[in-house]
Structure formats: C-alpha cells, structure tokens
Amino acid sequence: MLMRAKLSGTDVRTGGIALHKLQKRYGSAMAVDDVSLSISPGEFISLLGPSGSGKTTTLMMIAGFELPDSGQVLLDGNDITHLPPHRRELGVIFQNYALFPHMTVAENVAYPLRMRRMAKPEVETRVRRVLDQVHLGALASRRPHQMSGGQQQRVAIARALVFDPPVLLLDEPLGALDKKLREHLRGEIKTLHKEVGKTMIYVTHDQDEALAMSDRVAVMHEGRIRQVSAPEDIYRRPADLFVAGFVGEVNFIPAKLLSGIAYGPAGEKLPAAPWPDADRDATVCVRPEHLRLHAKASAAEGVQGHIVGRTFIGDATILEFRADSGLQLTSKVLNISVETTPQIGAACVASWAATDATILTE
Ligand SMILES: Nc1ncnc2c1ncn2[C@@H]1O[C@H](COP(=O)(O)OP(=O)(O)OP(=O)(O)O)[C@@H](O)[C@H]1O
Ligand SMILES: [Mg+2]
Incomplete structure (x- = not known):
C-alpha cells in the first residue's frame, strides 16, 4: 500500500x-x-x-x-x-x-x-x-x-x-x-x-x-x-x-465605433458584428486566413489598397497588402486550387466575414 x-x-x-x-x-x-x-x-x-x-x-x-x-x-x-x-x-x-x-x-x-x-x-x-x-x-x-x-x-x-x-x-x-x-x-x-x-x-x-x-x-x-x-x-x-497577438497571427485595424458600425482609418466601413455599446475607439482583429483580397470592381465593403508583397510558402501564399491609408495587412491564402492569387501592384479591396472579426476596446 x-x-x-x-x-x-x-x-x-x-x-x-x-x-x-x-x-x-x-x-x-x-x-x-x-x-x-x-x-x-x-x-x-x-x-x-x-x-x-x-x-x-x-x-x-x-x-x-x-x-x-x-x-x-x-x-x-x-x-x-x-x-x-x-x-x-x-x-x-x-x-x-x-x-x-x-x-x-x-x-x-x-x-x-x-x-x-x-x-x-x-x-x-x-x-x-x-x-x-x-x-x-x-x-x-x-x-x-x-x-x-x-x-x-x-x-x-x-x-x-x-x-x-x-x-x-x-x-x-x-x-x-x-x-x-x-x-x-x-x-x-x-x-x-x-x-x-x-x-x-x-x-x-x-x-x-x-x-x-x-x-x-x-x-x-x-x-x-x-x-x-x-x-x-x-x-x-x-x-x-495581448492574447490576440500572442496566439496566432493577427491583423490589428484601428477603428472608430460610431452608432454600432466600425469605420477604418480612411473612414471606410469595416465588416464586423454590430457594436451594441457607446461610440468609441477600438481595434478590429482579423486573422490572415480570414482576410480576402478581391479585385476592386467585385468588392463592396472593406479596405481599399494594393498588393505590395507575395510569398509562396508551399501550402499557402502570404500576401502583403497596403491600404490607401498606409495601413499594412497580411492575407494567407491556402493553395488549394491552381487559381492564381493577385500579383504585386494589383489594386484590391481587403474584406472578411463580419463573424470573423473581433472588436477589442481596451
Ligand atoms: N528566483 C528568482 N529570483 C528573482 N526573480 C525571479 C526568480 N524566479 C523568477 N524570477 C522572475 O520572475 C518573473 C517570472 O519568472 P518565471 O520563471 O515564472 O517565468 P516563465 O514564464 O516561466 O518564463 P520562461 O518561459 O522564460 O521560463 C521573471 O521576471 C523572472 O525574472
Ligand atoms: Mg519557465
């Protein structure tokens, strides 16, 4: 025993x-x-x-x-x-x-x-x-x-x-x-x-x-x-x-919450769930795998800019995007099909599903 x-x-x-x-x-x-x-x-x-x-x-x-x-x-x-x-x-x-x-x-x-x-x-x-x-x-x-x-x-x-x-x-x-x-x-x-x-x-x-x-x-x-x-x-x-940045990669987008809607640095409307509380400054967090870059004509809501970097890493391609406001964002696109990802210099709109954005207000 x-x-x-x-x-x-x-x-x-x-x-x-x-x-x-x-x-x-x-x-x-x-x-x-x-x-x-x-x-x-x-x-x-x-x-x-x-x-x-x-x-x-x-x-x-x-x-x-x-x-x-x-x-x-x-x-x-x-x-x-x-x-x-x-x-x-x-x-x-x-x-x-x-x-x-x-x-x-x-x-x-x-x-x-x-x-x-x-x-x-x-x-x-x-x-x-x-x-x-x-x-x-x-x-x-x-x-x-x-x-x-x-x-x-x-x-x-x-x-x-x-x-x-x-x-x-x-x-x-x-x-x-x-x-x-x-x-x-x-x-x-x-x-x-x-x-x-x-x-x-x-x-x-x-x-x-x-x-x-x-x-x-x-x-x-x-x-x-x-x-x-x-x-x-x-x-x-x-x-x-801290948690958003320490666990995984993340894009931090400075935003203003006005009447429940999130606006980006150039005053653009950002996809995000409606904000129920008072107006304030915030950060909208979007993971690179959720950030999509569309040809300008086809996108509605999101951040306007162009591709400034493109790195093929095997299973995925990492795209660096610079918004017209100067904000730099990263998108990770899985190379599932042979469909080509946008090239450097291409004008794009960055967007994401509202449900994939986290609003933090600290
Ligand atoms: N015996 C000690 N005397 C003085 N300071 C200490 C002592 N042990 C830990 N610390 C300090 O306490 C803090 C926390 O240390 P701790 O070892 O718990 O960190 P940790 O999260 O385990 O870090 P790591 O990932 O480097 O192992 C640190 O600032 C460290 O310098
Ligand atoms: Mg330790």
Whole structure:
C-alpha cells in the first residue's frame, strides 16, 4: 500500500486544483500577480505565455518549491499552500529531465517508490507497468547517457507517474527536443493523459503545443492570467490585444465605433458584428486566413489598397497588402486550387466575414 500524505480534511485525491489569489514578488518585480484558477480533476490545462510571464513560478508554487507571498493552493479542497513538496505527492517533470546518471532506467523510475519504502515485488510490478506505458520496457537496463533526449524525457515522465500522483506538473518538458520529436512526444503525452486520466498542468511558451494538447489554455502575461478558455475560444475570441497577438497571427485595424458600425482609418466601413455599446475607439482583429483580397470592381465593403508583397510558402501564399491609408495587412491564402492569387501592384479591396472579426476596446 502506498503511503499518502495525510492532508487535513478529506483524503480523497481526485486531482482537483484551485489557485486562489496567488501572489509572488521577487524584489520589486511581481512574478505572479493575483492568479486565481480552478482546474478540474483529470483536466489537461496549459499555462501559456512569453518568457518571464510567471508560468514556472506559478507551477513551483503548486509543487511546493516556492511559497507565495499571499494566496492559497488547494488540492481537492485541502489547503496545501504551506505543505512541503514531498508531502503533496504531485508528479513534477522538468525540461532538463533531471535523471540520476549513475542509475539505470528501471532504477531511476523505482527511486520514488524506494524513497517511500515500498516492498520490492510491488516496486518491480509498478516499474514494469509504467515503463510499458511510456514504451520503454525494452530499455529498462540502459543508463540515461545511452538514450536519446526523447527517451530520457519519457523516463522522467515514467518516474513522475510511478507513485500514482493525482496531478502531473510539467514545465516545458519538450523544450530541449527538436521540432519533429516534440510533435511526436506531444501526441504521446496526450495519449498518456487519456490513458491515466490524471490532471496535467503543462507549462509552455509554444502556442501550437498549448492549442493542440489542452482542454483549456491559461494565457499569462506579466504575472497575470489574461484569459483562460478552450483552445478554439482563445484563438477565435481573444479577450484582449495581448492574447490576440500572442496566439496566432493577427491583423490589428484601428477603428472608430460610431452608432454600432466600425469605420477604418480612411473612414471606410469595416465588416464586423454590430457594436451594441457607446461610440468609441477600438481595434478590429482579423486573422490572415480570414482576410480576402478581391479585385476592386467585385468588392463592396472593406479596405481599399494594393498588393505590395507575395510569398509562396508551399501550402499557402502570404500576401502583403497596403491600404490607401498606409495601413499594412497580411492575407494567407491556402493553395488549394491552381487559381492564381493577385500579383504585386494589383489594386484590391481587403474584406472578411463580419463573424470573423473581433472588436477589442481596451
Ligand atoms: N528566483 C528568482 N529570483 C528573482 N526573480 C525571479 C526568480 N524566479 C523568477 N524570477 C522572475 O520572475 C518573473 C517570472 O519568472 P518565471 O520563471 O515564472 O517565468 P516563465 O514564464 O516561466 O518564463 P520562461 O518561459 O522564460 O521560463 C521573471 O521576471 C523572472 O525574472
Ligand atoms: Mg519557465
């Protein structure tokens, strides 16, 4: 029987995490600022943000390696804010694997169980099972230096899983690997998540990774969570200019909202859903794949200008467009048919479906 940390209150460990107004300051810098987040048992959530946005600090406060200045961390409703890391029993996986070089794969994975003084036969059973889960059964007697980076990271994952923690915390676990291997392993981690059903909190600055893997993404900036939502919502309905610009490519069009209608820099009417509130300045956000460039005669609503750049990138062509107002916009056209895209110099109207525009007013 596995020894469990005795937490106050209920001892049912389903892996629900709640962060309540977490705050952490280093000197005068606010690393984490008023972070509140509720994570359901079994959820895969990513903390996504640029370097220095507070992702690792947040994760380390959940793991217990950092103490918040204020706020609480709850595990299944129990306050664990001040519990030392080993008593939280959360699995932690770092970017640099942190394997013991002198131990074999099996010994590395067995280590957390031996620390818990588990009986040998039980240790062997568990190590075998978890190594099979990460497809490393055949390499159990290798040492870390005899393995690839991807294999070493799988050992680290196995070691974090072996004591059956309710929650896995992963800090840029694929950051040190090349692009192809990263894409392969993110599929494996996702499959593993489905198999083991554990809560996973995954730190990354890679938006593709966050969108592809997560049930929800929390976008962080300067210590704060700017938006937490399903990947599609984050991309289609960004809450603010930072999220719109950080996740995916976007055109920002300065606009005025007058009597419910959005007008562009040259006073042109911009396709957008009717604005229900008072007149004000705003930004209309349009993704490049939604921006269409039509020959001038055939278009109605939109921005007038001409093509100034054209780059063929294989599956798509990227068109640079300069509006008569001087505004520069980008359009991405998938090369689905042989139909030719407009050439440099062609006069065009840029437009998009009203439903594909997001109006932001910060
Ligand atoms: N031990 C520390 N001492 C002083 N400042 C720190 C310490 N750890 C983090 N910081 C600062 O806190 C802020 C948040 O850092 P954190 O490591 O959480 O960012 P991050 O989002 O994980 O970034 P990255 O993507 O680069 O890993 C940064 O400004 C960082 O310089
Ligand atoms: Mg970090």
